[in-house]
Amino acid sequence: MSTPAIAVEHIVKRYGDFEAVKDVSFSVAEGEIFGLLGPNGAGKSTLIRMMTTLIPLTAGKAIVAGHDVAKEADAVRHLIGVIPQALTSDPDLTVEENLSIYAKLYSVPKAERVKNIAEVLEAVDLTKWRGAQVKTLSGGMRRRVEIARGLVHNPSIFFLDEPTTGLDPVSRIAVWEMLSNLRAKRNLSILITTHYMDEADKLCDRIAIVDHGKLVALGTPIELKHSVPGANVVEVHFDRETPEWQARLECLDGVTSVQAESEGFYRVLTSSGSKTTMQLVELAASLGETLTSLSVQNTTLDDVFVHYTGRQLRDEQVKPPVFTLPPRPGAQP
Amino acid sequence: MIRMFAIVEREMRKFFRSPMLMIMSLMMPILQLLIMGNAFGGKIVGEKIAVVDYDHGPQAVRLREAFDSIAVNIKTFTTVDYTDEVQAREDVRTGKINAAVIIPKQYSRRVYAQDKPVIGLVVDDSDQFSSGSIEGEMQSVVAALTTPVIQPRMASQIALEIVELYPYVNYLKFLLPACVAMAMYISVMIGGGMLYIDDKARGVHEGYLVTPITKLELVFGLNLAAAIKAVLAGICLTVIGSLIAGLGVIFHPVADLELLAMIIVTAVAFNGMMFLLMVRVDDPLTPRAMFGVLNMLLFYPSGAMYPIAAFPPWLRALSVIDPFTYCIDGFKAILLKDGGFTAIRFDLLFLFVFGIGTLLIATPLFKRTL
Known part of the structure; x- marks a missing residue:
């Protein structure tokens, strides 16, 4: 049996008295698309942030690409691509400039950088938009820029935190197809968080349902439906x-x-x-x-979720109020 | 290093794509220079003074001729004849006129008799600038009238000869160093502080933190970029401001080098201070709220508008630790006094040590994780 791309063992995250992640364990096989499904506030983003070295673990162990995230964070960062929930590409910069800067942040040599940028732009179908400022692109195209940005250094594991939030149905399907193709072509292991059940159902090989920081169910979409x-x-x-x-x-x-x-x-x-x-x-x-x-x-995953948690997935918890910037003038929604 | 310069590259590309930052950094100081420099620098003219003459003698006529001379030449004030001292006082109080001169009865006789002649001056001292100007002119009139027509052969009075080292420095020129400092402060505040927190709130930093960039590369990259923006703002305002104020010092290469050194260390100092203040801030409203408070705390105690020697001890203590004080002192030494490197070396040293010190304190406070 091959080494899993990601192995999470009894990880816990506490903020004072509040336990955001409670003793979660799972593994992701190489080349697998693994989905973390749960409502807002369930602990999905906290989980992904721990695995991507963004926040320290309170307890437990997470091995990503064969490296312990707590002890070998730098080695992990070299091997993973991460697309956070927010659109972090710079709207004032062109698509190519954004990719180039991120390739430099991964210390990709110049010749390889040029080749990688061309390849990922081709993969996300943005080659002809390489010179366009990101702020002039549609929401779906901006999300594709984010995906290209996460792949510019050829990672072996790809983390995507709610990659289709805010996209229209057509763009969402385009992102799903793109991720499936990328997985096949690059042999990527993908961990994706989502609160869309259809997304998890169609895209993921296996799904872990997370609620209140706990992993309440784990299996393939079919296994989960049959378990109800x-x-x-x-x-x-x-x-x-x-x-x-x-x-x-x-x-x-x-x-x-x-x-x-x-x-x-x-x-x-x-x-x-x-x-x-x-x-x-x-x-x-x-x-x-x-x-x-x-x-x-x-039976749908919605029924699976209700069965395991006792509530509808669409009954999202309200996030604590945080400041959000108003949209930039001229920016496309 | 490539990762640090990637951060700088991103910041600079953004900076040049959004010229509004540069424009806004320069707009306020240039307006300040133009409006305050011209508003506060000019001489007071056209004040109205009531003359209540109860004497009508030859010495009173001499006095009125001196007033007419001022009205025609320096134009500080013009005179209006009043017959009633009470009415004149009332009109000064109500603002109809700015001052009143009372020439008492027997004034001429007392002058000739050398019997302590006195002229009364009623001023509206709620306006220190106008009343001070009128008092000054009146003092000079009185001094001129007191001077004997035939000078004694042996001068017995002590004379003071004033030697001015520099050409006349009007308020516009005096204000220029403060405006350069202000432009750099605004640049650091917007280009360093606000953009840094906005990027944090937008999740841009989250994007950086998942890459292998080290904490030092990230800190130095962000600070180097903000310092470069401040240097550009400082250079632009020094050139534009010097041209507006009519200072030719910018055409001397040595002075340019000194100015560049001052601009660079000022950028380092302001940016270090700003980074220390912002390193643990997450809310984008915080730097906006701090902008005015910091401006008040740093700009006014620095001697930019009024000499530090006139400050009370607590305000003077604040000016000692204020980087603006040294920045303005250094720019004054170059722009107004051509003092050379010797005149600015302590300012350079303080600003450099201040900048590096604040950066060294801020670096351990910077979190490599969310």
């Missing part, structure tokens, strides 16, 4: 709410769980979507109630 009782989710919306609905739905055959979403609206996890659907229609008809809507779908 019930193969299907039936979403049913009754015309009016009555207190008996919850109990009545739980009594139906094959139903493993019923989640009340809003007034008259329930998500029913069941082993057989079609059978439960028929039973629901019959139940409503026998009681003289009206069904406003009824849909059947496969």
